[in-house]
Every structure is written in C-alpha cells, then in structure tokens.
Amino acid sequence: MPQAIEDLKRLASIPSVAFPGHPEEPVLRAAAVTEELLRSAGLPRVQQIPVEGSFPAVYADAPAPPGAPTVLLYAHYDVQPAGDPAAWRTPPFDPTLIDGNLYGRGTADDKSGIISHVAALRAFQGRFPVGVKVLIEGQEEYAGERLEAFVERNPELIRADAIIVADTGNPKLGDPAVTTSLRGMAAFTIEVRTLRESVHSGSFGGAAPDALAALMRMLTSLHDDNGDIRVPGLPRGSFLGTGPSEQEFRNTAGVLDGVSLVGSGSLADRLWSSYAITVTGLDVPTVSGAINAVQAVARARVTVRIPPAGDPKTTLDAILDFLRQVAPWGVQVSFGDFVVGSGFQADSGGRGRSALNRAMERAFGRAPRDVGAGGSIPLVNTLLKQFPLAEILLFGAEDEDAAIHAPNERVNLEELRRTATTEALFLAEYGAPSALGI
Structure with missing residues (x-):
C-alpha cells in the first residue's frame, strides 16, 4: 500500500x-x-x-x-x-x-x-x-x-x-x-437564437424576444412542479433492490435544510432505474460581466440519464422533439455535440x-x-x-x-x-x- x-x-x-x-x-x-x-x-x-x-x-x-x-x-x-x-x-x-x-x-x-x-x-x-x-x-x-x-x-x-x-x-x-x-446516458448542446445581435434592454426590452428567456422557459418545461419529467415516452422505472434512506441521501448529496427532494417513487427508482435530465452548463453572460442587453443567442449543455433497458437514441429524439414543440415565439433552435451511451x-x-x-x-x-x-x-x-x-x-x-x-x-x-x-x-x-x- x-x-x-x-x-x-x-x-x-x-x-x-x-x-x-x-x-x-x-x-x-x-x-x-x-x-x-x-x-x-x-x-x-x-x-x-x-x-x-x-x-x-x-x-x-x-x-x-x-x-x-x-x-x-x-x-x-x-x-x-x-x-x-x-x-x-x-x-x-x-x-x-x-x-x-x-x-x-x-x-x-x-x-x-x-x-x-x-x-x-x-x-x-x-x-x-x-x-x-x-x-x-x-x-x-x-x-x-x-x-x-x-x-x-x-x-x-x-x-x-x-x-x-x-x-x-x-x-x-x-x-x-x-x-x-x-443507467445509460445522452448529452447535447441546445442553441436558441432570436436576434441578429444583442440590443439595448432599455430601447428594445419588452418587445424584442430574449434568447436567454426563451431558453430558460424551454429548459424548465422539461420537469413538472414535483420534479418529474414531462417528456412523453419517458416513464418512471423501478429498482427491485434496496436504495438509500432519504436521510442518508440528503446527507450524502448535501441537500440544504428545508429543501425538498424532487421526483416520485423510491430513491432507488429515481436514482438507478428512471430517467433524469440535468442542465450542466449555460453559455450566457456572467453576472459580473452582465450588460443591459436583450440577448440574441443562448446555449445550454443538457445531460440525460437513461434506465438500463432504455434506448439512448429514442430518448434523445423524444427530448429534442419536446424542446422544439415548447419553443416560444418562433425562436430558432438548433442542437449539436451529441454523446450517447447505453445502460x-x-x-x-x-x-x-x-x-x-x-x-x-x-x-x-x-x-x-x-x-x-x-x-x-x-x-x-x-x-x-x-x-x-x-x-x-x-x-x-x-x-x-x-x-x-x-x-x-x-x-x-x-x-x-x-x-x-x-x-x-x-x-x-x-x-x-x-x-x-x-
């Protein structure tokens, strides 16, 4: 040793x-x-x-x-x-x-x-x-x-x-x-465009479509208020073994007092046999570098965890179709940098x-x-x-x-x-x- x-x-x-x-x-x-x-x-x-x-x-x-x-x-x-x-x-x-x-x-x-x-x-x-x-x-x-x-x-x-x-x-x-x-996995980058370039929020805010606002609306629509996934065709799974207790999970994950866990079913179901969608990165102006502008473009990196028996390609297609459907204001949406892996x-x-x-x-x-x-x-x-x-x-x-x-x-x-x-x-x-x- x-x-x-x-x-x-x-x-x-x-x-x-x-x-x-x-x-x-x-x-x-x-x-x-x-x-x-x-x-x-x-x-x-x-x-x-x-x-x-x-x-x-x-x-x-x-x-x-x-x-x-x-x-x-x-x-x-x-x-x-x-x-x-x-x-x-x-x-x-x-x-x-x-x-x-x-x-x-x-x-x-x-x-x-x-x-x-x-x-x-x-x-x-x-x-x-x-x-x-x-x-x-x-x-x-x-x-x-x-x-x-x-x-x-x-x-x-x-x-x-x-x-x-x-x-x-x-x-x-x-x-x-x-x-x-x-679980299997998939990942992709989503890009939303609304303007040729960013414009002054005082002169144009309130009418000009904000790419960042559109992207946030799209991403938050992936889950309901309980934290369960809203995308059709991605049902919750079940794990036959025993998972951690809620207190063990809260301690390990560092969940703050008063903050609830998300999703339905047992923790073993949620962690090991169900779909999970996580936004792992946003490509937008930082708080310290923010300017008063309506954003022309916004990007996000999204990671999906897929039950062992799930198909990564089918899952990815379902999520991309859903995001296209919920895109507001006719914004331009594109996807790229795909990664997939089976469970x-x-x-x-x-x-x-x-x-x-x-x-x-x-x-x-x-x-x-x-x-x-x-x-x-x-x-x-x-x-x-x-x-x-x-x-x-x-x-x-x-x-x-x-x-x-x-x-x-x-x-x-x-x-x-x-x-x-x-x-x-x-x-x-x-x-x-x-x-x-x-």
Missing part, C-alpha cells in the same frame, strides 16, 4: 482532462505513467494503442496458465475538469492526504481504479493465476463511445471470461457492494460473481449486496453485447461520499486497500478455486 499510495499521488497530480479546450499534453503524460505502472506490475506486454478520434488506450496482457480463464481489467486515466478552484479546500491537482483520505481530482474517479488493478497484480509477482488483459482508456469522461468502436473492431484483443470494471464503489465506507445496473443490467451471476462474493467477504469482513448506479460507463454495454458469455463485475473504491465530478473529490485509503485486496483474492479464487481454501 505505501507504494500504491505514492503511485496514486503521482498519477492524480496530472491534470489529464480530455475535454475539448484543455491541453493534450497532460492527458498523454497520464497515459505514459499508466503504461509505466502496468509494467511495474509484472505484465510481460504493455503498450499504448491509438484510438481513432481520441487519446490512446493503454493495453497490457499476460497469457493464461493451462486451463485457467482470462480476466479483463478496465479503468480510465482521464478525469473531469476541476471546476472553480476556489471551491476546493485543497489544490485539485496537488493530491493531499488528510485523515486517511487522499484529496484531489481523479483520486477516486478513476485513478483509484488503475491503482487497484496495479496493486492487485503486484501481489502475484508476475505469476498470475489467470490470463490477464488490462484496458485503460483516456477519454471516458467526455467521449467514451470512441473506445466502443475500437472494441467492436478488435474483439479478440479484449475477449475474456470475466471483466472487472473498477469505476464504481460502495454506498458507504466498509459497506461492500457490487453494482448490477448502470447495463447484470445477470444473476455465475462462477465469477461467486468468486467475487467470497473475495469481497474476506476483504471487507461481510458479504456484498447488489446496488445500482445512476452514472454511466459507455463501454460496459458494448462489452456485454460483444462478449455475451463473459461475466461483467463492477466494483471499486469510489464510495458515495467521494465527491466524484465535484470539488474536494477524495478516495479513502482503507477503502482502496480493501478494493485492491478484493481484486487480488478474486483473481486467485477465480483462477484456482482451491488455492485459497475457500
């Missing part, structure tokens, strides 16, 4: 943001460090592989012993932008250890996944009980569907009997869980899930439970379609309080140790069921 922690600090200090407009050099540097770390784990073949339209994937493999299965390990080395530095209690790209937690962008999502793989593989000192394949991608946070196309074109490179996706986590620290469902629903499990249950119970001291995840991992559904007989197992060190995608992201180091231990025990158990005497 001391070496793993130092490796995570080094990797998380690299601002590997693979979004447009951010420098490419740090992303490529993170790929190089990831390649170096996989070599240190004793894998005989490690290389960077170009991915069309994206950053390179780091790939590694080791052959399976006679009769043993092969396991694919997945994670990603790119991270979300840090956002407002003033919202961070520590510098986002200067990993800082406080009370057993390592703070910094990417310490949890998903560089903890890379380190979990590396630490677990190091335990075998190059003598792996299973065949090992490792795939670490470089643009999951912005455009993971580009790796999907790569997998579809190179199935033999990726083929495995079990696939570990280390990009989820437990509801609470020390509360082991296996993620059995993921995932696991089967009940087989040999791999049984081995994972035993490994997780040894590492955490208690058996895991099934949970859903509201987030999306674009690659997972492609892996499921490409390799329908493979077991896909999702777990990791990103607990619900890890603040992924938010200021003050952190990973708990004890949770990271337990996760890496789980993976090492799983590989031993899955490769040789009698090796651990369990």
